[in-house]
Amino acid sequence: MTRGDGNKTILLVEDNPDDVELTLRAFEQANVANEVRVVGDGAAALELLLARGEHEGRERGDDPQLVLLDLKLPRVSGLDVLRELRSHERTQLLPVVVLTSSQEERDVVESYRLGANSYVRKPVDFAEFVEATRQLGLYWLVLNVGAPER
Amino acid sequence: MADPLQFLLDIAHRVQTREELEPALRELVEGLARLQGWDVGEAWVLGGDGKTIAIGTSWLRDEALDAFVRDSAGRGYQPDRGIVRRVWEGQRAVWYHDLAIVDRKEFLRWEAAERYGLHAGALVPIVAGERTLAVLLFFATETRERDEQALRLMRAASAQVAWLLERRVQIDARHRDQALLAASEGSFRSLFAENPLPMWVYDTTTFAFLEVNEAAIDLYGFSREEFLDRTILDVRPPEDRQALIEAVKSERPQLSRSGSWRHLAADGRVLDVDVTSHATTFEGREARLVVARDIGQQLRAEREEERQRGQLERQAEELERRVAERTAQLTAVNRELEGFTYSVSHDLRAPLRAIDGFSLALLEDRADALDERGRHYLERVRAATQRMGLLIDDLLALSRVGRVAVERREVDLAEVARGVLLELQELEPERVVEAVVPPTLPAAADRSLMAVLLHNLLANAWKFTSKTDRARIELGAERLDGEMAYTVRDNGAGFDMRYAERLFAPFQRLHTVDEFPGTGVGLATVRRIVQRHGGRLWADGEVGRGAAFHFTLGEGTP
Secondary structure (H helix, E strand, O other): OOOOOOOOOEEEEOOOHHHHHHHHHHHHHOOOOOOEEEEOOHHHHHHHHOOOHHHOOOOHHHOOOEEEEOOOOOOOOHHHHHHHHHOOOOOOOOOEEEEEOOOOHHHHHHHHHOOOOEEEEOOOOHHHHHHHHHHHHHHHHHHOOOOOOO | OOOHHHHHHHHHHHHHHOOOHHHHHHHHHHHHHHHHOOOEEEEEEEOOOOOOEEEEEEEEOOHHHHHHHHHHHHHOOOOOOOHHHHHHHHOOOEEEOOHHHOOOOOOOOHHHHHHOOOOEEEEEEEEEOOEEEEEEEEEEOOOOOOOHHHHHHHHHHHHHHHHHHHHHHHHHHHHHHHHHHHHHHHHHHHHHHOOOOOEEEEEOOOOEEEEEOHHHHHHHOOOHHHHHOOEHHHHOOHHHHHHHHHHHHOOOOOOEEEEEEEEEOOOOOEEEEEEEEEEEEEOOEEEEEEEEEEOHHHHHHHHHHHHHHHHHHHHHHHHHHHHHHHHHHHHHHHHHHHHHHHHHHHHHHHHHHHHHHHHHHHHHHOHHHOOHHHHHHHHHHHHHHHHHHHHHHHHHHHHHHHHOOOOOEEEEHHHHHHHHHHHHHHHOOOOOEEEEOOOOOEEEEOHHHHHHHHHHHHHHHHHHOOOOOOEEEEEEEEEEOOEEEEEEEEOOOOOOHHHHHHHHOOOOOOOOOOOOOOOOOHHHHHHHHHHHOOOOEEEEEEOOOEEEEEEOOOOOOO
């Protein structure tokens, strides 16, 4: 069992509904029971995480514990989201896993350079994806000791 | 004897009225000979050569004596001796009462004188200033005592003639000088008139042309009269005239170059000329002699050269621009291609994941709604989806091989090969394959591309020996036509040489997927890597007896 802490929420930044549904299914199958919030574009992700716009005034205690970030997103791209997150004190240390179809070297390098904690390529084989998701959840939500809240 | 004074007046008159020297001397010689009773009279003068002395004129009382003069005249003078010579140089008159007593070495005509019975003789020099102009000689058939009075008359008459001769010589000299002057003036004139360079003389006060030469008339197209009607300002473009006036004012008198000017020809053409001038006086006027050299052709040649150089430069620029343009186009195409492969990796894979994921979801969640056949079909859908995923990945690898920069450095292919074989062995630990790899195999190539290349070739060999007993994979090299050829050889399934050409085209396979799985992109990737290194790739094989892939890596390979 790799059930994580129920209080820890995951933010999935993904615009493709197929991928959203399959990812949620993969979490379910991997027994990751944390709440998963989904936003469909980079701008929405930034508003939520930086408590701007409709999210203004959101308590820090409500912050997601893990962000799964696609790179190819409408409006603000995944890499720009990552860059923005790392430049704010509130989200500087937030674990961000880049979850994408691309295994272009420049994407991998750029992601790590901008401060991604992990880079996972979504495999075509769904069984493999379930396995990857399981390991992600286990590591980031159970094993990993996050930075102390200040 | 007639009155000597009358004689002198008479002779002076006659001499003065003679225009020519010869008749004047003749008058003198004849007058003196007749007056003083001489039988032969001669006047010796400087010859045409200016050195020897010869008889200029003679008078004879008796025609019979003509023979004496004729016979002996040639003998009368020697450059170093003789009585004529002595008188010429001594400038003193000499009287012989009888020539027979004179030393025969001195009196060169003694033989003729003896034959014609001449005895007495008198020699008188005609001297003007320092110069002896002539020597008068008189002979008589009888002996005669020295007669001072006769000598005085001779001297006086000689002085008359000396004056005449002097004047004559001066006149001659003046004539000669004038002739010379005329001649030299003529040649200098022709230097001007016939000079191939355009020349003219202008008045520095009025700027009027005073004289022009043929070359100027020829170049400018004005007639001589038209020129002389004009000033030098008329042959300039109006905008240059002020500058010309300034230039003339500041002109130095000596020879000076006033540089390049634009002149106007009669037909309005603009001539480019290089002007040199010198101050002079011409017919009493302050003037300048000008030589104008037409440098139009030179300038045109320079301009043409300049134009051609400019054209070349423009062509070079155009070429550079086009190269830059093409490079930009190529870069754009590459970027587009890169964008395309990026999209392929992102966008094509996403639906594949959906197909596979939802197929699996069906199998897992709705298995009861499907029969055996239905589940089989879904498995086939998943297999096809995953195969397409592999194809996309391989295509991306192939495109990446084409895009990355080749960094050539020393690579040990043997070491790379051992690493690849180890990976393959780990993936299929049950396989027993004999791998023959030399201790080292140096090459100058891109290390990461060599890793991809060897991975493809060795994985191929690994795959195609999967149904072979005692499988064997060998890496080797040999020098071929001066370059290293590397070989990956196996004893596996091999191939039909008839299809060898199709081996390296993408998606071309010589085996079914069921026999040996694969996408058919691996060897295309190998070929691309070899091409990127400037090398060659070829294969030989035989069905059931293995295959060998050979490649070279272009320049820089040890």
